[in-house]
Amino acid sequence: MFGIVLSALNSVLAWLVRSVLVKFAVYFALYFVVSDILAILTPLLPTASSLGGAFAGIGSGVWYFLDVFQFSVGLPAVLSAAGLRFIIRRLPVVG
CATH class of the missing domain: 1.20.5 (Single alpha-helices involved in coiled-coils or other helix-helix interfaces)
Known part of the structure; x- marks a missing residue:
């Protein structure tokens, strides 16, 4: 009986580590990488005031x-x- 419970616990723990924990770490890292890249790129994007000259000739x-x-x-x-x-x-x- 103890072997069955230990085997079931081992299977659940292996599934938890393989699918849940690894995916959480990957998505957590992707979130911070994307948020840092966007923080760097946001000041480089054009603003509405800089685009006003482009539409002045219409x-x-x-x-x-x-x-x-x-x-x-x-x-x-x-x-x-x-x-x-x-x-x-x-x-x-x-x-």
């Missing part, structure tokens, strides 16, 4: 259609989706 007729099609909402959504897709595809565990 005429009022074009601005009307950009406002009608909600360009101010759509462009950040598309850019963030593309950036997220790029990041997810580069993660070896996920993509």
Whole structure:
């Protein structure tokens, strides 16, 4: 009876170490690596004030259609989706 209980405990402990503990350590390390990289890259990204000069040459007729099609909402959504897709595809565990 003791051998069966010891074998079951050994199996549960082996599963716990192999699948739960190792995955926790890997995801914990990935979280800190990504958060540190983002902390470094965030100041390098362009801000809204630096992009104002890029849109200064657009005429009022074009601005009307950009406002009608909600360009101010759509462009950040598309850019963030593309950036997220790029990041997810580069993660070896996920993509």
